[in-house]
Each structure stands twice: as C-alpha cells, then as structure tokens.
Amino acid sequence: MPGPAVSIRDVASQAGVSVGTVSNVLNRPDIVAASTRNRVLAAINDLGFVPNDAARQLRRGRGRTLGLVVLDVANPFFTDVAKGVEDATGAAGMAVIFCNSDGDPAKESRYLDLLEEQRVQGVLITPVDDANERLVRLRERGVLVILLDRRSTRPDVCSVAVDDRLGGELAIRHLAEAGHRRIAFVGGPWRLEQVRDRYHGGLHALREAGLTEEHLRRFETPSPTVAAGRDAASRILGLPRSARATAVFCANDLLALGVLQELTRQQVRVPEDIALVGYDDIDFAAAAAVPLSSVRQPRQRLGQTAALLMLDESNNPDGHRHQQVIFEPELVVRESSQFTRTPN
Amino acid sequence: MPGPAVSIRDVASQAGVSVGTVSNVLNRPDIVAASTRNRVLAAINDLGFVPNDAARQLRRGRGRTLGLVVLDVANPFFTDVAKGVEDATGAAGMAVIFCNSDGDPAKESRYLDLLEEQRVQGVLITPVDDANERLVRLRERGVLVILLDRRSTRPDVCSVAVDDRLGGELAIRHLAEAGHRRIAFVGGPWRLEQVRDRYHGGLHALREAGLTEEHLRRFETPSPTVAAGRDAASRILGLPRSARATAVFCANDLLALGVLQELTRQQVRVPEDIALVGYDDIDFAAAAAVPLSSVRQPRQRLGQTAALLMLDESNNPDGHRHQQVIFEPELVVRESSQFTRTPN
DNA sequence: TCGTCCGGCTGAAACGTGTCAAGGTTAGCC
DNA sequence: GGCTAACCTTGACACGTTTCAGCCGGACGA
Incomplete structure (x- = not known):
C-alpha cells in the first residue's frame, strides 16, 4: 500500500538525465537548458515525485x-x-x-x-x-x-x-485620572517579565499622579487565564468594602474576562462599583458582557x-x-x- | 560562531567505541553493556551532542x-x-x-x-x-x-x-420549543460540511416540530468569523420587522458573537427581541455581553x-x-x- | 579438548539529496 | 581548421544516522 517511494534517481532515469541535473532543475532552474528542464519536470509530474526534505536538510x-x-x-x-x-x-x-x-x-x-x-x-x-x-x-x-x-x-x-511599561502606564493613568485611588493589579505568574513590566509601568503612572505604591495592590495569579481571573476576583471581593479596590487592572484580557465574570456573578456592577481594564485587546474584549477597556498591541x-x-x-x-x-x-x-x- | 556541529562520530571516538554502538545507546540502550553505555552517555554530555533528526528520518x-x-x-x-x-x-x-x-x-x-x-x-x-x-x-x-x-x-x-446533525437538532428544537417560528441560520461558507450538517440537523428538528423548511431562513457567510457575523446580523435586520427572524442559530460561536455585537449596536435586545444560539461553546461564549447559549463539543x-x-x-x-x-x-x-x- | 552458544561490539552499506570539479558539446572568431 | 569561451551535463562524494551481518572472546557442556 505505501507507494513506491519515488526518489530523485527515478526521475533522473525516467527523464534520461543524471541526478545532478534533476537537483539543478529543482534548485537552480535557470542554469539548465529549457528543453532538459521540461523533460525533467514532466518526469517529476508523471512519477509524482516529492522531494524529501530530510535528505535536503541533511545535506544543507x-x-x-x-x-x-x-x-x-x-x-x-x-x-x-x-x-x-x-x-x-x-x-x-x-x-x-x-x-x-x-x-x-x-x-x-x-x-x-x-x-x-x-x-x-x-x-x-x-x-x-x-x-x-x-x-x-x-x-x-x-x-x-x-x-x-x-x-x-x-x-x-x-x-x-x-x-509593556508604557502599556501599564496608560492603563493606570487612565484609572487614576478617573479618580480611582484603590486599584488592584491582577497578573501572574510573577516570573513573566510582561507581567512585571506592566505592573511597574502602572506604578510609574501612579507616582506621576502623586500617588504611591500603596494605591496599587498586587494580586498574583498562578496563570494568566480566565479561571485564574475568577479566583482573583473572589479574593478582591473578600476584602471589606472600605478597603476594596474600586478599579482592577489585569495583565491580560483573559484575566480581565475572568474577573468580569466573577464580579457579575457576585452582583458587583462594572464599571459603577468596580472599573476594569484589561490588556491585549483581543477580539473578544469588545464582545464581553461589559465591553472591556484594554491596552491594544499590534x-x-x-x-x-x-x-x-x-x-x-x-x-x-x-x-x-x-x-x-x-x-x-x-x-x-x-x-x-x-x-x-x-x-x- | 556556529559551533563545531558535533555528530555521532565525534561521540564515538571520544568514548572509544564505534558509531554503531553510540546509535545503540540512543535507540536500544538495553543491548549495550552498562559500562560502555555510561561511557557513551558521558561523551554525549561532554560534547553536547544532539542527534540530527533529519538523518534519522532519512534512514528510517x-x-x-x-x-x-x-x-x-x-x-x-x-x-x-x-x-x-x-x-x-x-x-x-x-x-x-x-x-x-x-x-x-x-x-x-x-x-x-x-x-x-x-x-x-x-x-x-x-x-x-x-x-x-x-x-x-x-x-x-x-x-x-x-x-x-x-x-x-x-x-x-x-x-x-x-x-453535527444532532447538534443542529438540539439547537433548533430548543428554539422551536420556545415558540420561535421565524428562525435564521447563519453559517458559511457552504462548502464546509460542518455548516451544512448543522443546518440539516436543524431542518430535521423543525419537521419533527411540525414546521417546514420555510421557517428556517439561511444566511450564508463568506467565512465563520466575528466580522462575518456582524454582516449577517445587518442583513437580518434589513428585513421588515414582520418578516424578521425572532431567533438566530449560528454555525459557530464566532459568528454568534458577531451577530450579538451588531444586534446590540442596533439596539436590538437579546433574547427579548431576538434569541441567539451559537455552536462550539468556546470559553468566551459564557463571557459574552449576553451569555451565549451554545452547542458544546468535547x-x-x-x-x-x-x-x-x-x-x-x-x-x-x-x-x-x-x-x-x-x-x-x-x-x-x-x-x-x-x-x-x-x-x- | 573441542564445539557451541551468546552477549557485546564493529564496520560498512544504505537512505535521498546538494555540490562541485571535470568533461562534453557547440558556436564564434581569426 | 584550430582555439577559446560559453553553456550544459555528468558522476562521485558527503551529510549523520540506522541497521545488520559478522567478529571476538569467554562460559558452558560433553
């Protein structure tokens, strides 16, 4: 059943040329005479020859x-x-x-x-x-x-x-300008540089606005996924209302969508009770339950x-x-x- | 800069064995004596040898x-x-x-x-x-x-x-049972078997409910994407209200999310004015502006x-x-x- | 002592391609 | 007609593996 496994050699004999010529037709068609080239191409077609990339790779x-x-x-x-x-x-x-x-x-x-x-x-x-x-x-x-x-x-x-630092800045500046003073940062795992940069960019914007590190509380997640976002939201809502963040900035949109789901489930209104900004601006951000603000990347x-x-x-x-x-x-x-x- | 490109041969000479033996250590470690094996493994490690899969593939x-x-x-x-x-x-x-x-x-x-x-x-x-x-x-x-x-x-x-036929049946039966009599089917391109099957499954459910083909109007899309869904929704809304569908079944969730976006943009309420069912139950379906009913696949x-x-x-x-x-x-x-x- | 067996190892032959020096043919030119 | 150059083509080798027949030496049985 596994066909005859035709190689460059078969093509050569069918076309009545040497293997070198067939190889040339394949790789530098210009240096071989048109008539020969056509003959070879015809043979390739007849036999259904498909070059073996492994051999090519081995040689090259x-x-x-x-x-x-x-x-x-x-x-x-x-x-x-x-x-x-x-x-x-x-x-x-x-x-x-x-x-x-x-x-x-x-x-x-x-x-x-x-x-x-x-x-x-x-x-x-x-x-x-x-x-x-x-x-x-x-x-x-x-x-x-x-x-x-x-x-x-x-x-x-x-x-x-x-x-990413600039992205973090844009997000947090936006929130700070809207009057938020207790902001939660949801992201992780922390070993991802993107996450850290977005956080530090946020910090920078905060300082520019005359605020301090205390105004941006970190919630680290084990992974940047929807499920982890839901968990983080529960943790945020676990705090007494007076200490609870009024805005959440997520290191990516999956987290943000997770946060949004959990907030909605617990009857917390977005953006009235808690504002939300994501990151990446994936296509689904715009289609979310509450259309999601996000930092877009090309x-x-x-x-x-x-x-x-x-x-x-x-x-x-x-x-x-x-x-x-x-x-x-x-x-x-x-x-x-x-x-x-x-x-x- | 491109390092010395160490091959199985180098390993062999370093370990003082033949290439065949090195190959055996790699592929059938059990048939080579433990002491030799260790010597070879040490050499592999020293030299940082990484087998060349192209060669292996060529041979195999x-x-x-x-x-x-x-x-x-x-x-x-x-x-x-x-x-x-x-x-x-x-x-x-x-x-x-x-x-x-x-x-x-x-x-x-x-x-x-x-x-x-x-x-x-x-x-x-x-x-x-x-x-x-x-x-x-x-x-x-x-x-x-x-x-x-x-x-x-x-x-x-x-x-x-x-x-897929069953999936289509489930969706349409659900809508028919909820009283819908003018249903739109959004999907395409039509050459995709999945799309056709879901449609025909829907037809089947319709007939079971004592309805006919006329109750399921087809809106073909050029691709199964969010953008195409938005377009389809415009077309649906272009009809006079009396002829307009009261429910839409989409061949996948991307289309459904697109439809949802456009309906919302045009102030059509979901599900009150138009009910919507998608297909696939992707994770984002549950997080949509209006959480999306959908046909889940494993x-x-x-x-x-x-x-x-x-x-x-x-x-x-x-x-x-x-x-x-x-x-x-x-x-x-x-x-x-x-x-x-x-x-x- | 000889023969047999067996575990371990060797060496060489493939696998299908690219490359390149060398050969062959043709045409051009004096 | 001979010389050169230009153009095509050839044939052999190399790439890094796997595989397999075969070799070697020691253990075992008779």
Whole structure:
C-alpha cells in the first residue's frame, strides 16, 4: 500500500538525465537548458515525485522549518501572533513547528530540545524565564533566536516587543485620572517579565499622579487565564468594602474576562462599583458582557516582524543588523472603565 | 560562531567505541553493556551532542513529526483541539507542524505539499472540501491521514468527529420549543460540511416540530468569523420587522458573537427581541455581553483522540482497526435564548 | 579438548539529496 | 581548421544516522 517511494534517481532515469541535473532543475532552474528542464519536470509530474526534505536538510545543514514557542495556545493574543508568523513564513515556503510551553519551564525546555534535534533554522520564542541559558546555547549552535513579546538584553539577539511599561502606564493613568485611588493589579505568574513590566509601568503612572505604591495592590495569579481571573476576583471581593479596590487592572484580557465574570456573578456592577481594564485587546474584549477597556498591541505585526527578521538574518547573515524592535501600545477605552469617581 | 556541529562520530571516538554502538545507546540502550553505555552517555554530555533528526528520518523513512491542518487558528475551537493533539503527541515525543488553511483550498493544498515533503508520519486534518483527492493520494504514499471534526466516508480512514446533525437538532428544537417560528441560520461558507450538517440537523428538528423548511431562513457567510457575523446580523435586520427572524442559530460561536455585537449596536435586545444560539461553546461564549447559549463539543478530547488514533496506527500498523469515532454534542442554555415567545 | 552458544561490539552499506570539479558539446572568431 | 569561451551535463562524494551481518572472546557442556 505505501507507494513506491519515488526518489530523485527515478526521475533522473525516467527523464534520461543524471541526478545532478534533476537537483539543478529543482534548485537552480535557470542554469539548465529549457528543453532538459521540461523533460525533467514532466518526469517529476508523471512519477509524482516529492522531494524529501530530510535528505535536503541533511545535506544543507539546516532545514526549512522554524520553531515558534508561545506561552499559551489558548490565548487569542498568541494565536494572532502566530497568524502573523504564518503569513510571513508561508510566503517564504517555510514550515512552522508550533510549540506551547504553557508557561512551564520544563515543557519549554523539552520543546527546545525537540527543535534543536529538528535543526530548525530559527526559534521565535516568548521565553518563560528571563535570561535564558538555553537560548544562548542554541545561538552558539547556529540556531537563530528571536525574542517575541520580550525585549532582548543582548545586543546580538533580535527581539520584537511592545512597550509593556508604557502599556501599564496608560492603563493606570487612565484609572487614576478617573479618580480611582484603590486599584488592584491582577497578573501572574510573577516570573513573566510582561507581567512585571506592566505592573511597574502602572506604578510609574501612579507616582506621576502623586500617588504611591500603596494605591496599587498586587494580586498574583498562578496563570494568566480566565479561571485564574475568577479566583482573583473572589479574593478582591473578600476584602471589606472600605478597603476594596474600586478599579482592577489585569495583565491580560483573559484575566480581565475572568474577573468580569466573577464580579457579575457576585452582583458587583462594572464599571459603577468596580472599573476594569484589561490588556491585549483581543477580539473578544469588545464582545464581553461589559465591553472591556484594554491596552491594544499590534499582535499580528508582532509575529510578522519577528518572522521577517528571522528570514532576513537567515538569508543575509552578513548584512543583517540585529535589532530590538519596540512597538507602542494604545489604550482603548470602552464601557468597563467609563465611570468617574470622586476620590474619597 | 556556529559551533563545531558535533555528530555521532565525534561521540564515538571520544568514548572509544564505534558509531554503531553510540546509535545503540540512543535507540536500544538495553543491548549495550552498562559500562560502555555510561561511557557513551558521558561523551554525549561532554560534547553536547544532539542527534540530527533529519538523518534519522532519512534512514528510517519517516520522521517524528505530524501535521495538523485546521480551518482557522484564530478560532478557539481549533486551538482547544490543538491543545488536545499536543497533549497526546508531546507525551510521545513527537513534534506537531501546525498549519492553518484558513478555509482556503489553495492554502490547504500548499500545506499538504509541505507536509508531504517533510515526510510526516501522519496528518490530522479538517479538510476544506469533501472527498479530498489529495488525501487519498497522501494515504497511498504511506502518510497516515485522520479526519478531524469530520466523519470519514471511507472505511479505511480513521475519523474523529462530533455529530453535527444532532447538534443542529438540539439547537433548533430548543428554539422551536420556545415558540420561535421565524428562525435564521447563519453559517458559511457552504462548502464546509460542518455548516451544512448543522443546518440539516436543524431542518430535521423543525419537521419533527411540525414546521417546514420555510421557517428556517439561511444566511450564508463568506467565512465563520466575528466580522462575518456582524454582516449577517445587518442583513437580518434589513428585513421588515414582520418578516424578521425572532431567533438566530449560528454555525459557530464566532459568528454568534458577531451577530450579538451588531444586534446590540442596533439596539436590538437579546433574547427579548431576538434569541441567539451559537455552536462550539468556546470559553468566551459564557463571557459574552449576553451569555451565549451554545452547542458544546468535547474540543480537547477531539484532538487527543485523533492523535492517539494516529499513534496507534503508526506503532501498530497491523493490529490497528480503523474507526470512525463520533462524539455527542450537548446543548448549553444560557441567557441569550432564555425567553419564551408566544407563536403568532 | 573441542564445539557451541551468546552477549557485546564493529564496520560498512544504505537512505535521498546538494555540490562541485571535470568533461562534453557547440558556436564564434581569426 | 584550430582555439577559446560559453553553456550544459555528468558522476562521485558527503551529510549523520540506522541497521545488520559478522567478529571476538569467554562460559558452558560433553
């Protein structure tokens, strides 16, 4: 049943040429005479020949695939990023091995092993931890590494990120200006740099507004998911009303949607009782029970840019200049934070 | 900078054994003496050797990767399916090449080419079209094919699906029982079997309730997305009120969320003016502006089962029995359809 | 003592492709 | 007609594995 497994050699004999010529037709069609080329192409068609990428890769040293490692497949933010990556790579005829670290360093490590065995051309990754030992090693072995949604600290590594501190600032400034003085920050796990940056950006805005760290209370979550958001909301509502936050800023929209669900369930009105701001502006934010204010990131461009950077570094190793691309986030105000409060 | 590219041969000489032995340590550790094995492992560690999967694949004929082709990465339904696939394959040390056909036959075809070149072990696919010529060819060449979210018509191809006709029945029966007599069906493109099945299931329920085809008006969409849902809603609202549907059943939740957004924007109340039922019960359905009634599918199990079926067929080619697994969907009623209407 | 068996290991032959030096043909030119 | 150059094509080798027939040496039985 498994067909005859036709190889370049069969094509060669069918077309009456040498294997070298067939290979040339495949890789540098211009250097072979038109008549020969057509004969070879016909043979390829007749036999239904499909080149074996493993052999090609073995010979060439590196393959036509690249790895994409994200923190959470279920998060629309990352699927949009992935879409951007796919657009750029698909056009270049490259395959993407999609890996989901789930924020787990062990899983991330396993996937990096796998990608290394695959001899991928490069890895686009949103790392779980900070300065990743593994990534340095990967680079030393000739695997291109590009940081995604994370700013690179090394000048020899490209990165594409969004200014998370600025994003945090925008959100908290918005809330502070609306009169909020007790704000909850929901995010985690804390080892994620994005979470920390958004928090610190918020702090910065707070100080600018003449407030202090005490006005921004942290609620760390074990994961950035809807379920974790619901939990965090319960914890917030567990406080006596007088100490309870009047606004919540979430490190991403999934958390915010979770918070919103739980608040609604417990009959707390948004934004009248508690205002809410999320992060990412995923498509579902606008469709939420209360349309969600959020900090928008250029998700697809993020992925696309990262992929293009990789392709450039790959095709043009010498001319390539490493860059740290930073996009600017943008606050989108919707109903969930539209309520002005008189500071008490 | 690209390190020395250490191969199995280097390991062999460092450990003072032959390459065959190193290979054995890697693949059948039990047949090599413990002392030798340790020596080899130490050498592997010292040199930081990482096996080259391309070479292995070349020799073995097939690799340790499989392809997953879905209709839309941005649809949480498919990311959940992907998560299921990943769970099962990750445990088996396999890599998943994630492909997004976007419902476009040309893109699907390009990806199948790519997967064929990669000599993947198998392909899990939700095909765009019906009886796919390409898939048959793929199978003939020894690539395992498993249909995902689509029932197989061939006895020699495994499939894992959910009973879409039943799902359509559940939804429409629910609406008919609530008194609705003018129902709109929003879905598309029509070439997707899922869409057609859900529609026909709905028709069936309608007839059971003593109604006819005229009570279910079709609104075809160019794609199953939020934006297309908004468009469809405008079209529905374009009709004179007396002819306008009092309930809308959408072929998936993205469409339903789009419909909901547009209805809300045009001040049409859900469910009082128009009731709404979606399909898939993605996590965001419950968090929508009006919590969405929806037909739930076991998304993760779908992916997981498909992957396991593939692994089984792959590891156990003879003992394997082809199966068409069918899961049952389940109606989840939420606010968006909780309104009983007196038939006029 | 010889023969047999067996666990461990070796060495070489594939797998399907890309590359490259070298060969072959043709046309152009003096 | 011979020389050169331009253009195509060839054939062999290399890439890093796996696999397998076969070798070696020691243990065991007769």
